[in-house]
Amino acid sequence: MVKKRLIPCLDVTNGRVVKGVRFVELRDIGDPVEMATRYSELGADELVFLDITASVFEHDPIVELVERAALELEIPFTVGGGISSLEHARKLLRLGADKVAVNRAGVERPALLTELAEEFGAQAVVCAIDSKEISPGKGEVVTHGARRPSGLDTVEWAQEAVVRGAGEILLTSIDADGTREGYDLQITKAVSDAVTVPVIASGGAGTVQHLAEAFEAGAEAALVASIVHEAPERIPEIKRELKEAGWPIRI
Amino acid sequence: MSAVLADYGAGNLRSVCSAFTRAGAEAEISADAATVREAPLAVIAGVGHLAACADGLRARGLDDALRERVELGRPVLGICVGLQVLFEESEEGGTGLGFLRGPVVRLQARTVPHMGWNTLQLEGELAILDGLDGQDVYFAHSYSVKPADEYACAVVEHGGRLVAAVERGALAGVQFHPERSGAAGARALRNVIAWSRNG
Numbered sequence: 001m002v003k004k005r006l007i008p009c010l011d012v013t014n015g016r017v018v019k020g021v022r023f024v025e026l027r028d029i030g031d032p033v034e035m036a037t038r039y040s041e042l043g044a045d046e047l048v049f050l051d052i053t054a055s056v057f058e059h060d061p062i063v064e065l066v067e068r069a070a071l072e073l074e075i076p077f078t079v080g081g082g083i084s085s086l087e088h089a090r091k092l093l094r095l096g097a098d099k100v101a102v103n104r105a106g107v108e109r110p111a112l113l114t115e116l117a118e119e120f121g122a123q124a125v126v127c128a129i130d131s132k133e134i135s136p137g138k139g140e141v142v143t144h145g146a147r148r149p150s151g152l153d154t155v156e157w158a159q160e161a162v163v164r165g166a167g168e169i170l171l172t173s174i175d176a177d178g179t180r181e182g183y184d185l186q187i188t189k190a191v192s193d194a195v196t197v198p199v200i201a202s203g204g205a206g207t208v209q210h211l212a213e214a215f216e217a218g219a220e221a222a223l224v225a226s227i228v229h230e231a232p233e234r235i236p237e238i239k240r241e242l243k244e245a246g247w248p249i250r251i
Numbered sequence: 252m253s254a255v256l257a258d259y260g261a262g263n264l265r266s267v268c269s270a271f272t273r274a275g276a277e278a279e280i281s282a283d284a285a286t287v288r289e290a291p292l293a294v295i296a297g298v299g300h301l302a303a304c305a306d307g308l309r310a311r312g313l314d315d316a317l318r319e320r321v322e323l324g325r326p327v328l329g330i331c332v333g334l335q336v337l338f339e340e341s342e343e344g345g346t347g348l349g350f351l352r353g354p355v356v357r358l359q360a361r362t363v364p365h366m367g368w369n370t371l372q373l374e375g376e377l378a379i380l381d382g383l384d385g386q387d388v389y390f391a392h393s394y395s396v397k398p399a400d401e402y403a404c405a406v407v408e409h410g411g412r413l414v415a416a417v418e419r420g421a422l423a424g425v426q427f428h429p430e431r432s433g434a435a436g437a438r439a440l441r442n443v444i445a446w447s448r449n450g
Contacts, residue, residue: 005367074433075431098266196362197362
């Protein structure tokens with residue numbers, strides 16, 4: 001059977017990896033391709049590069065980074081952040097990104113998901129959803145670095161995104177992000193139950209137990225940041241512990 | 252040893268090209284039919300729709316170059332949609348090159364696409380997967396080949412058994428992405444290089 005995935009997320013701004021709490025207080029923590037290569041060697045199953053400045057300042061995302069990563073990495077990677085158009089996404093996929101994550105542009109023009117899926121296949125199209133909790137298991141989609149509410153219900157938007165062509169949902173809880181207090185399991189379960197594509201749980205990972213809880217809630221993969229950025233050597237340890245707990249994990 | 256990746260005008264081939272280089276081959280991307288016909292190893296790689304791949308190959312005369320190779324027993328490898336295009340009708344639309352018999356069908360699992368690492372089970376002997384029985388490799392696809400003849404296959408479990416690789420003489424294909432499958436993928440590519448020399 002297909003394995004549960006551990007996916008380190010590298011938030012990138014101006015070519016450097018940064019980490020913030022609730023999308024503010026950014027700290028520089030390293031070079032993206034160097035960090036990605038190290039994580040790959042340590043057993044990361046996949047990687048996500050998110051240009052977190054892009055949707056704020058509307059500059060080109062990380063073209064040079066994608067070119068380097070495509071040639072050097074031996075595991076798949078997704079790139080996202082400010083992808084505004086078909087041309088934009090096409091450029092990144094043609095440079096070698098395995099998938100693109102579309103966030104605000106998909107909310108503003110859902111047909112973009114269909115256009116991308118028709119050209120590259122659904123497996124290359126990730127719909128990134130930033131969700132703010134309204135009540136347990138119910139959220140509202142927010143955009144622009146979590147500053148703008150969209151009026152869309154998180155579960156309904158996830159379902160529509162799949163119908164439109166998304167082959168995966170990257171679901172970030174804005175409330176849990178950076179807290180290390182665990183994923184928002186209610187919204188993870190609600191979305192995982194509602195769609196037929198893989199869901200990547202994101203925001204709040206602090207312990208191995210949190211990852212196991214996300215898998216229990218139905219996530220196919222768990223996005224991690226702080227817990228691996230501060231101690232990358234923990235990656236094999238985390239995976240071993242998950243495997244020992246009975247989860248299908250690639251060792 | 253040099254591998255030529257058939258450039259049919261869609262998708263990114265540079266990652267696969269780079270992985271072949273890391274595995275010890277000289278690799279290039281070409282849309283020239285004669286180059287594809289004469290190379291020691293021809294590779295069809297890429298993602299997305301079978302129809303786009305098949306149409307792109309036909310528009311450049313690469314389908315005939317590949318057909319000639321297959322008839323002469325010269326090594327041809329398909330990767331992902333490049334495996335699917337070796338077969339016949341696709342439920343997604345379009346018709347493959349028909350070098351191998353059987354349709355390409357939509358996956359019937361709870362979760363589609365089949366995305367992530369899954370464990371290879373070898374059924375029969377595949378030179379391209381030597382030493383890889385029980386190893387995890389990376390998949391990302393919504394359609395899968397259904398061979399109508401008895402070919403040597405590797406399978407994985409995802410809502411039933413899916414074909415992960417096929418080998419028939421000098422013609423082979425893999426559904427997974429060796430260029431994104433870590434050490435196991437690198438080993439598969441080294442196997443492919445050795446297989447194409449022996450074939």
